[in-house]
Each structure stands twice: as C-alpha cells, then as structure tokens.
Amino acid sequence: xxxxxxxxxxxxxxxxxxxxxxxxxxxxxxxxxxxxxxxxxxxxxxxxxxxxxxxxxxxxxxxxxxxxxxxxxxxxxxxxxxxxxxxxxxxxxxxxxxxxxxxxxxxxxxxxxxxxxxxxxxxxxxxxxxxxxxxxxxxxxxxxxxxxxxxxxxxxxxxxxxxxxxxxxxxxxxxxxxxxxxxxxxxxxxxxxxxxxxxxxxxxxxxxxxxxxxxxxxxxxxxxxxxxxxxxxxxxxxxxxxxxxxxxxxxxxxxxxxxxxxxxxxxxxxxxxxxxxxxxxxxxxxxxxxxxxxxxxxxxxxxxxxxxxxxxxxxxxxxxxxxxxxxxx
Amino acid sequence: xxxxxxxxxxxxxxxxxxxxxxxxxxxxxxxxxxxxxxxxxxxxxxxxxxxxxxxxxxxxxxxxxxxxxxxxxxxxxxxxxxxxxxxxxxxxxxxxxxxxxxxxxxxxxxxxxxxxxxxxxxxxxxxxxxxxxxxxxxxxxxxxxxxxxxxxxxxxxxxxxxxxxxxxxxxxxxxxxxxxxxxxxxxxxxxxxxxxxxxxxxxxxxxxxxxxxxxxxxxxxxxxxxxxxxxxxxxxxxxxxxxxxxxxxxxxxxxxxxxxxxxxxxxxxxxxxxxxxxxxxxxxxxxxxxxxxxxxxxxxxxxxxxxxxxxxxxxxxxxxxxxxxxxxxxxxxxxxxxxxxxxxxxxxxxxxxxx
Numbered sequence: 189x190x191x192x193x194x195x196x197x198x199x200x201x202x203x204x205x206x207x208x209x210x211x212x213x214x215x216x217x218x219x220x221x222x223x224x225x226x227x228x229x230x231x232x233x234x235x236x237x238x239x240x241x242x243x244x245x246x247x248x249x250x251x252x253x254x255x256x257x258x259x260x261x262x263x264x265x266x267x268x269x270x271x272x273x274x275x276x277x278x279x280x281x282x283x284x285x286x287x288x289x290x291x292x293x294x295x296x297x298x299x300x301x302x303x304x305x306x307x308x309x310x311x312x313x314x315x316x317x318x319x320x321x322x323x324x325x326x327x328x329x330x331x332x333x334x335x336x337x338x339x340x341x342x343x344x345x346x347x348x349x350x351x352x353x354x355x356x357x358x359x360x361x362x363x364x365x366x367x368x369x370x371x372x373x374x375x376x377x378x379x380x381x382x383x384x385x386x387x388x389x390x391x392x393x394x395x396x397x398x399x400x401x402x403x404x405x406x407x408x409x410x411x412x413x414x415x416x417x418x419x420x421x422x423x424x425x426x427x428x429x430x431x432x433x434x435x436x437x438x439x440x441x442x443x444x445x446x447x448x449x450x451x452x453x454x455x456x457x458x459x460x461x462x463x464x465x466x467x468x469x470x471x472x473x474x475x476x477x478x479x480x481x482x483x484x485x486x487x488x489x490x491x492x493x494x495x496x497x498x499x500x501x502x503x504x505x506x507x508x509x510x511x512x513x514x515x516x517x
Numbered sequence: 518x519x520x521x522x523x524x525x526x527x528x529x530x531x532x533x534x535x536x537x538x539x540x541x542x543x544x545x546x547x548x549x550x551x552x553x554x555x556x557x558x559x560x561x562x563x564x565x566x567x568x569x570x571x572x573x574x575x576x577x578x579x580x581x582x583x584x585x586x587x588x589x590x591x592x593x594x595x596x597x598x599x600x601x602x603x604x605x606x607x608x609x610x611x612x613x614x615x616x617x618x619x620x621x622x623x624x625x626x627x628x629x630x631x632x633x634x635x636x637x638x639x640x641x642x643x644x645x646x647x648x649x650x651x652x653x654x655x656x657x658x659x660x661x662x663x664x665x666x667x668x669x670x671x672x673x674x675x676x677x678x679x680x681x682x683x684x685x686x687x688x689x690x691x692x693x694x695x696x697x698x699x700x701x702x703x704x705x706x707x708x709x710x711x712x713x714x715x716x717x718x719x720x721x722x723x724x725x726x727x728x729x730x731x732x733x734x735x736x737x738x739x740x741x742x743x744x745x746x747x748x749x750x751x752x753x754x755x756x757x758x759x760x761x762x763x764x765x766x767x768x769x770x771x772x773x774x775x776x777x778x779x780x781x782x783x784x785x786x787x788x789x790x791x792x793x794x795x796x797x798x799x800x801x802x803x804x805x806x807x808x809x810x811x812x813x814x815x816x817x818x819x820x821x822x823x824x825x826x827x828x829x830x831x832x833x834x835x836x837x838x839x840x841x842x843x844x845x846x847x848x849x850x851x852x853x854x855x856x857x858x859x860x861x862x863x864x865x866x867x868x869x870x871x872x
Contacts, residue, residue, distance in 0.1 A: 249829065256825060258781075259564065262707055263829055277677045281783070289707065300677075341668070342677040372668035373679055373786055512675065 213238075213451045214247040214269035216260060218276030219374045222250055224404035226424040227443060231275045231298070233425070234444030238451040246451065257282045265290040271308075271457045273450050274298070275443065277344060278374065283307065294457040296450040298443060299344060301461060308457050310446045312464045314344075315351030315505035316498050317439040317471030318399070321421050322355020323494050324473065325397040326363050327487045328419055328436055333364045335395035337386050337409050339402035340376040341369040343509050348401035348423070348439075350514035351505045357516050358503075359490065366390045370405050380408025387412040387420075397421065397436060410435060419482070426474040436482055438474040445470070467499045522802055522849055524856050526816070529848040533841040542833050554826025555819045561826075563694060563708020567780065568792075569811075569818030570710065573717040574772035575796025576803060576810040577724050582765040583805050584728055585757055586741035591637060591652025592769040593793025594659035595630040599770025600777045601663060602629030604671070604784035607684040618688040622778050623716060623771055630770015631763040633659060638762030642755040648762075656793070667786060680785040690779050711779035720768060721807040727764070737761055769793060795821075798846040813849075820845060 215235050217228045235246055247269050249260055261282055264272050271294035274283070280300040287295055287304040296308040303309075325334045336352055338345040349367060356363050368386045370376040383405040387398055398413055399421040400406035406423055407430075413420035414431035422428065422438035446464060450457055464470020473491060475483065497503040506515050534544035555565045575592040582589035606625035612618035637651035667679040676682075692711045697704035728734040740747040740757045748754060776788050795817055802816070803809030824838040848856075 259709070259825065260829065281678060281680070281683070340679075343675065344677055373664050509675075 211268055211270050211455065212244070212246050213454065214249070214264050214272045215447065216249045216264070216272065216274040216279070217251065218274075218278055219251050219377065221378065221404065222248070224378065225407055225427065225430070226403045226422075227441070228275055228403075230425045230441065230443035231273070231447045234447030235273075235451060237444065238448050242452075244451075258286060261286045262289075265293045268293075270294055270455045271296055271450055271453070273447055276300075277342070294455060294459070296446070296457060298446060305459055308450065308459050308462055310450075310462045310464060312441045312443075313466060313471055314347045314401075314439075314441070315354070315507050316466045317441070317473065318348045318351030318401075319355035319358075319498065319503070319505040320466075320473050320491050320494055321399055321437065321439045322352040322357075323359045323490055324355075324437055324483075324487055325352070325399060325419075325421060326356045326359035327484075327490060328482065329360075329363065329397045331394045331396045332360065332362060333366065333394040333396065335366045335387075335390035335398035336368070337383060337390070337398060337400045337402055337405075338367070338369040339371075339405050340374060341372050343512065345369070345401050346508040346512075346514065348399075350508040350516075352399050353514065353516050354505050355494070358494070364394070366393055366395050370402055377403035377405060379405045380411070383408035384412035387416065387418075391416050391418055399423070399439070401439075422474070426476065428474050428476055428478040432478040433481055435479060437479055440472050440474045442470050442472070466495060521857050521860060522813075524860070525848040525852070526845065528856070529841075529845040532848075533844050536837065536840060536844075537833065540833070540837065542831065547827060547831060547833060550826055550830050551819075551823030554830070555823040559694075559703075559705035560708045561705075561822060563692070563705030563710045564825075565710075565815070565818040565822040566693065566714055567709035567711070567775070567818070568821040569814045570714045570717045570775045571772050571790075571792040572795055572799045572814035572817045573721060573811055574775070575769055575792050576799030576814050577720055577796075577807065578765045578767075578769035579796045579800035580803070580805040580807070580810060581724060581728070581737075581768065582761055583800060584734075584741050585737045585761040586744070587641070587758065587761060587765075588649050589634065589652055589762065589765045589769075590649060590797060591634060591655050591766070591793070592796045593789055593791065594652070594656035595633045595766040595769035596772045596776075596789045596793050597656075597659040597663055598633040599626035599630035599773035600784055600788050601666070601773075602626045602770060603773040603777045604681050604684075607688040607778060608681060612685075612687045615688060615690050619690050619712070619716075619774065619778070622688070623774050626770045626773040626777075627767035628770070630773075631767035633770070634762045634766025635759065638759045638766075641762075642758040660787075663784075664786060667784065671784070678785070681783050683783045684778065688778060689782060690774075692779070709780050711775065713775040713779050716771070716774065718811070720771065721811055724768075725807040733760070769796070795846075798849065802849040816845075816849075 222228050222232050273296040275298050277300035279297055280302050283295060283297055283302050287307055291306055294306050298310045301309040334356055336349050338349060353365050356365055370379055370382050383402060387409050390398055397419045400409035401423045410420045410422060410430050414434040419436040421436050424441050426440050427438045428435045508514055537544040537547050555561045578592050579589055602625035603622045606622050637648050637655055640646040640651050641648040671681045673682040690712050694705045694708055736752045737757055740752055777784050799810055799813045799817055803813040820842050824842055827833055827838050
C-alpha cells in the first residue's frame with residue numbers, strides 16, 4: 189500500500205511538467221525514422237539548419253505505430269507548439285480530424301493535400317525531377333535497360349515512376365524499364381535487404397542504372413548496386429556521397445527547404461497549397477564532386493535542355509495522380 | 518493476495534530505474550512523466566482507460582481459455598480479424614444510430630474473432646495439433662490477410678494509406694468525454710476512452726458468471742483441472758475445447774469495437790498494437806479472475822499510456838520503454854512465484870509463531 193501512497197503523493201506534488209516552451213515549432217517524422225538518409229532525414233536537416241541559423245529550439249517526435257498518430261498530434265498541439273510540421277501522406281486523415289480542433293495552431297503537411305484553413309500542404313513536382321533522372325539514366329545505360337525500385341506501392345511513388353519512364357523514353361524510345369515495388373505496407377519504406385534483392389533481380393534482367401524511390405529501403409538499393417558495379421540514382425536527399433562515383437545522381441526533393449521555410453514563418457505560416465517544382469528549386473538533380481566523373485558534357489547538356497523546356501512549359505511530364513494512369517510503360 | 522503483485526511491481530520499477538540511470542537519465546523524472554501523463558489529468562486518465570479497455574478484453578480471452586487448460590496466445594490475430602468484422606459491419610450496413618451500430622459491431626467483432634479461433638480449436642480437438650503453435654501461427658496469417666485486404670481491396674481509390682475509408686458518422690460511438698459533456702461537466706476532452714469500456718466491464722461480469730455460476734463453466738474448469746477425470750464424468754473434450762475457444766476468440770475479437778470503431782473510426786494496419794500479447798500478462802497477473810484482470814488491465818493501461826508520454830516528452834529512446842514494459846511483464850507474470858513463495862513462507866512462519 190505504501191507504494192501506491194507514494195505514487196499518489198508524487199502525482200499531487202508535481203502538478204506541472206517541464207514541457208516544450210511555448211510556440212516552439214515542432215516536427216513529426218513518419219515511420220521510416222529520422223535517419224533514413226532520405227525523406228525524413230531531409231526534413232531533419234532543414235530543422236537543424238533553422239536551429240543553427242536562428243538559435244531557436246524545436247520539438248521533434250518519431251512515430252512508433254499507426255495508432256499513435258492522432259495522440260501525438262493532439263499532444264503536440266496542446267503544448268502550444270506552432271507550427272507543427274509532419275512528413276508523409278499518412279498523416280493526412282489524422283490531420284483532417286485533429287486540425288479543426290486547434291484553429292490557432294498552424295500545421296504543415298509534406299506530400300499530401302489537406303484542405304483546412306490552418307494547414308499548409310506542401311507537395312513536390314516529382315514527375316519533373318524524375319523526368320530529368322530518366323533522361324540521365326537512359327544516357328548512362330549501356331545495355332538500354334534501366335530499373336526502377338519503389339518503396340510502398342502507392343500513387344505517390346507511381347508519380348516518380350511515371351516521370352522517370354517518360355524521361356527515359358524521351359531520350360531513348362527503345363529503352364526498356366524494369367519496375368518493382370518493395371511492398372504494400374509502410375514497412376516497405378524501411379526494408380534495405382529486400383531493396384538489395386530487387387537490385388540483383390533487375391541486374392540479372394539487364395538493368396545497369398537503377399532509380400530508387402523507396403525511403404530507407406533505397407540505402408540497400410544503392411549499396412547493392414555499388415557492390416554489383418552498376419549505377420544507381422538516389423532520392424529525396426542528396427545521396428551521391430554514400431557511394432562516390434557509383435551513384436549517378438540523386439533526385440532531390442528539397443524537403444529541408446520546406447521545413448526551414450515553415451519554421452521560419454512560425455505562427456504566420458501561410459495556409460494553402462504550396463507546390464515545389466523545378467522552377468522554384470523544389471526538386472532538382474544533385475550534381476557534386478561525387479558524381480562529377482560520371483556526368484559527361486553531353487549528359488549535362490541534355491539535362492539542362494530538358495530542364496529549361498520543363499521550366500518553360502514546353503515539356504509537361506504527366507502527373508500520375510491526376511488520373512491514376514501513366515501514358516508510357 | 519494484493520501484496521505479491523505490488524512487490525513484483527516495485528521490483529520491476531527498481532530494475533527499470535537502474536536501466537534508466539545507466540543511460541544517463543533521471544528515473545525520478547521518468548516516473549514523474551509517466552504518472553503525470555497517465556494519471557495526472559482527466560485527459561491522461563481517458564487515454565489510460567482506453568488501453569485498459571483493450572486489455573480487459575484480451576485478458577478475459579486468455580483467462581477463459583486458461584480455465585479449460587487451453588493456452589490461447591492468438592488474441593492478437595483474433596482481435597485483428599475482429600477488427601475486420603467491425604470494419605465491414607460499419608462500412609457496409611447503413612446503421613440508423615450509433616447504439617445499434619455498437620451492438621452490431623460488437624456481434625460482428627466477436628463473430629470474426631470466434632471464427633478465427635475455431636480453426637485452431639478444431640485442429641486441437643480433432644487432430645491434436647497443439648493450440649499454442651496453431652494460435653500463434655494464426656496471428657501471422659491474420660496479419661497478412663489484413664495487409665492484403667487493406668492494401669488491395671478495402672483501400673479507397675486514390676488513397677495512399679493502407680486503411681479503409683472512414684466509417685460513416687452514424688457509427689461514431691461517443692467517447693467518455695462526450696458523455697461527460699452531455700452530463701454537463703468537462704472531463705478529458707478528446708481522450709480516447711469510449712463507451713466500449715462499459716461493454717468490457719459487462720463482459721468481465723459475464724465471464725465471472727460463466728466460469729463460477731454455470732454448468733458449462735463447471736465443466737470447463739473440470740476439463741482444465743484434469744482431462745481424464747472430465748472425460749470419465751461424461752464431459753466431451755471436443756465440445757468443451759471448441760466452445761471455450763469460441764468464447765475466448767469472441768472476447769478478443771470484441772476488443773476491435775474499442776480500437777477500430779471507438780478510436781480510429783477506420784481500419785488501419787496494426788490496430789491491435791500488441792494488446793493480444795499483453796492480454797496474456799494481464800490474465801497471469803490477474804490470476805485469471807475477472808476482478809484481478811480489470812485491475813491488471815488498469816496497470817497495463819497506465820504503463821502503455823505512461824510509456825507513450827515518456828517517448829513524447831523525454832529523450833529516453835522508445836526501445837527502452839519497451840524494456841520497462843517487458844520488465845513489468847516479466848516480474849508480475851512470469852516471475853510471480855519468485856515473490857509469492859518467499860512471501861507465503863514468511864506468512865506461514867509468522868502464523869506458526871503466533872500459534
């Protein structure tokens with residue numbers, strides 16, 4: 189009984205907890221984990237950059253399970269964190285439910301559209317960046333066969349796939365693209381072993397450049413591709429440095445910029461849809477000293493040309509999610 | 518009776534404190550966060566009671582089977598399939614009012630859970646396949662069936678989540694905080710506990726009636742104590758095994774009313790969150806008696822909610838919170854006799870002295 193008593197006394201004594209200071213921004217990472225070297229890590233880098241530049245502090249949270257999304261979001265909103273940035277489309281349904289209960293808190297969701305007066309929806313023009321990656325892959329391939337490995341089989345990743353295939357075919361109409369997905373559940377974002385297996389399978393079918401749009405699974409894709417002496421293309425973050433000279437390029441989504449911007453805007457975060465595309469540097473191909481030896485002047489010229497055409501609106505890579513189909517296979 | 522679990526608990530917390538110290542965090546601070554987060558506010562209580570509701574169902578499921586000498590560790594899978602039943606029932610039947618939907622969903626959840634337990638029960642009764650093996654394997658089958666259905670069949674067009682569509686508003690059952698609001702006072706706004714808690718308590722009472730006040734319960738206990746004796750008394754082992762497992766699976770399946778219908782209001786992956794396995798520890802700690810199970814479920818509800826708060830507000834890694842929960846299970850469930858035997862000896866010695 190004495191134990192129970194001390195518990196009760198303890199409860200009474202500590203009426204208040206040391207919670208996050210008021211109006212600090214907050215960042216919630218999706219199931220892939222903070223250090224996935226990809227999507228979530230890009231968001232983390234943006235938050236860290238904001239911290240370094242402003243000297244402010246922020247609250248961060250890693251999701252443990254599907255069921256805790258709502259609770260985590262509510263608890264953060266209740267501590268007064270503002271704005272609350274979350275990575276990943278999986279938060280969309282929960283945010284639709286929680287958002288209206290906290291009209292004074294601003295939310296930002298990356299990769300999904302939530303139409304609420306206090307939510308900024310940040311979406312990226314993945315087809316544009318993937319198109320450029322496809323152009324580059326078609327030029328770097330000697331066999332005429334390239335590969336695509338997606339994470340979870342969802343419309344969002346088909347967006348990457350469709351843009352990539354269009355770029356490949358635009359550069360080399362006879363090229364063949366082998367497409368595989370890691371799985372149908374969120375676990376597919378974090379399965380590097382399976383990613384590696386898929387690389388081996390695609391290589392045996394002749395693929396010599398493989399684009400991974402698979403979150404943490406991509407680590408295994410890039411690793412195995414380097415081991416098997418074929419080229420790979422990274423995604424979300426700049427992954428060129430992971431295997432210098434063996435990663436052709438990375439299709440960078442500037443998730444870090446969008447987190448940085450949201451944190452900087454603070455409570456004045458502008459609600460509505462924010463599209464990050466090539467023209468606004470929201471998506472880009474990563475070119476640095478690590479992949480310099482792989483990029484010939486002709487490749488660079490072709491990418492620059494396609495990039496200019498997309499920015500000018502002359503080429504419009506098809507967006508899979510507008511009609512759930514892709515014009516090329 | 519009450520002393521053993523308390524001492525076990527104190528031991529588990531003591532070792533957890535050492536572990537927390539070892540990673541350079543303050544155990545006092547950690548306990549503070551857990552207690553404050555789970556019991557320090559009506560909101561915390563609301564969430565604690567939500568998890569408690571889950572554990573009452575799964576704890577009762579394990580206990581009923583245990584009284585018949587059957588070890589049902591398939592609660593996880595049965596609750597998963599129960600979730601499927603609840604989801605189908607909420608999505609495809611146009612319910613006029615939530616009270617009817619609640620009843621319908623409870624029946625559907627129990628039915629799906631019971632049917633999922635029927636196959637291992639039949640295999641045990643007729644073919645002698647050990648129920649521990651079959652029920653645990655059925656957990657994986659249930660999980661994979663659900664994964665397939667959610668990612669292929671039940672996912673609404675254009676949605677990216679492996680989850681069903683949201684249930685229609687008529688099937689939204691009120692949370693305890695909404696009931697409190699109706700009665701005119703504020704309590705635990707937006708917390709997770711809902712009216713399913715009352716169903717869980719009702720089930721606890723019914724299980725007590727079943728086990729100790731009915732003929733079937735008597736047969737069930739007799740079968741659990743000694744199968745040859747029960748057989749000699751004319752009790753059919755096949756019948757008892759199958760009926761017990763149907764009840765057990767039904768109780769586990771009914772849990773889905775709480776987490777699927779009451780909380781997420783749509784069916785998501787991994788909605789059960791290990792409650793099926795926690796149910797084993799709850800039943801062990803509650804000595805397989807409904808009153809004990811309700812109390813043990815409350816403790817585990819506190820641990821789960823407190824653990825969630827720990828991961829929200831401290832830098833203690835989430836893996837370590839699982840370690841703390843594991844220690845409590847180890848001490849209160851598995852190592853129960855380690856505390857019980859010395860205690861019993863102590864009391865026996867005292868009594869002898871007095872006598």
